[in-house]
Amino acid sequence: MTLANTSNAPLHLRLDGLETALRKLFDNFENAYAAGRFESSGPSMSCRTNFPKYDQILKKALASEQRTTGDKCRVLVAQTGNLGLPDLRWGEHYFQEREVEAQLSGTRFRLHYMDDIGFWQVFDRQHRTGLQLMQSPDGYPDWDPGSPLRNFMHWNLVGKDQGLVHAGTLAIGGTGFMFAGPGGSGKSATVLAGIADGMKSVGDDYVLARIEDGCVNASALFTTLKQDPEGMQRLALNQDNSISSGVNWQGKHQFTLADVNPTSGVADIQVHALFLPHVTGNNTTVIRPAGAKEAFLALAPSGVSQIPGDRDASFAICAKLARDLPCYHIELGVDPKELIGALRSFVDKELL
């Protein structure tokens, strides 16, 4: 059977009968998955595709599978209508994501769709299989190469005591900490300054947070870091030959932990504190206690808003983290060396 260029009849998805239609979509998953020529592995997932460029994106951005963080899922990235899969169409005038989420919340399926580019992500939680269907090999959203397959990771791993959280991470020895806050709060600059100074990290975008026996652990999902040209200059990374001089869709340099420090990436850290960074423009870094409620409001909104499906579970995990971890505001000094010195000193005195 030749699957590679098979073009199939459209499958129109509607709110009414959506679960049945999604069952049909997965009818030929095994054959289609077997036809994928390139395979990448990431945390708790394997992905196949026939798109060499997308395979390279995955190999660069996915953290390596050093530790199994849950049951493994399989995701196929393909062009819609190919590999024996139906050509997916949304059969109603508008696609309303939250309506679809509500419709599917009690079912085994999760669905995300970007109607402007015809980008589909569908996950079967029962069989742990996923389909990312695009209009063309390049038909993914601009932000995707930084955290590819993020929604599948969320759908596969979210549970009562674990979930994806949007946070930067650093660790000194065995003591790890997370940084949470909105864009522009200085989260990424702090992580970069830390790893340039020899600290470890499990990532600076989405990480998997797990609460086990009263301890909080964070595991790597992505290797990607982003920073604007001004920040690169401030951190003296603008002359680093291993970092591409090109910028991404946000006007930021996009690179990996290993590009900054080949030994900085680790699979897991034990998290001892949650920091809420603030850019102040002051010369001196100040660290002071933060309430659990303000920590929660720094941590929860981006994850709950950006990742579709099971948002209540994301909300609950962020609340547990904010309650379980000591939380601190960190008013960032402008000099990265002073900032990292202050952080190290605080960790020595308060967290070890």
Added chain:
Amino acid sequence: MPDTSYKVSSADIVFEEFDGDLVVLNLASGQYFGLNSPAAAIWTSLVSGVCPADIANAGPKAKAVNKFVEDLLSFELIFPAPDAKATLKPGEIAALRAIGPEPLIEVYDDLADLIVADPIHDVDQEAGWPNLPTSE
């Protein structure tokens, strides 16, 4: 209204407690709300089916309770559920007796706007989350 019982309006209303305060999120609308400790104590009894009059009898001022219920109704966080009628538990009575300041409900509009916004399309592409695009 004082003798009516209420329930949380749907499964889309999720809430978490932090040192006596409450953060409530309406997943359908994306709106976040912050409830101070007195508001959280009233909320706990109210959504378990205790009517506002019984809550007010336990300690808080009736006017403040009724205003708080009106606010919750206007934010579509609760709905009348006469069949849900329940009585106060001893722990709830103690919490309501200890209520100090007025119950307050804060609406985090800055977060709500962003969560209601499509995170991919409606967020400022330069600044990223949580910045909405500048209106032209």
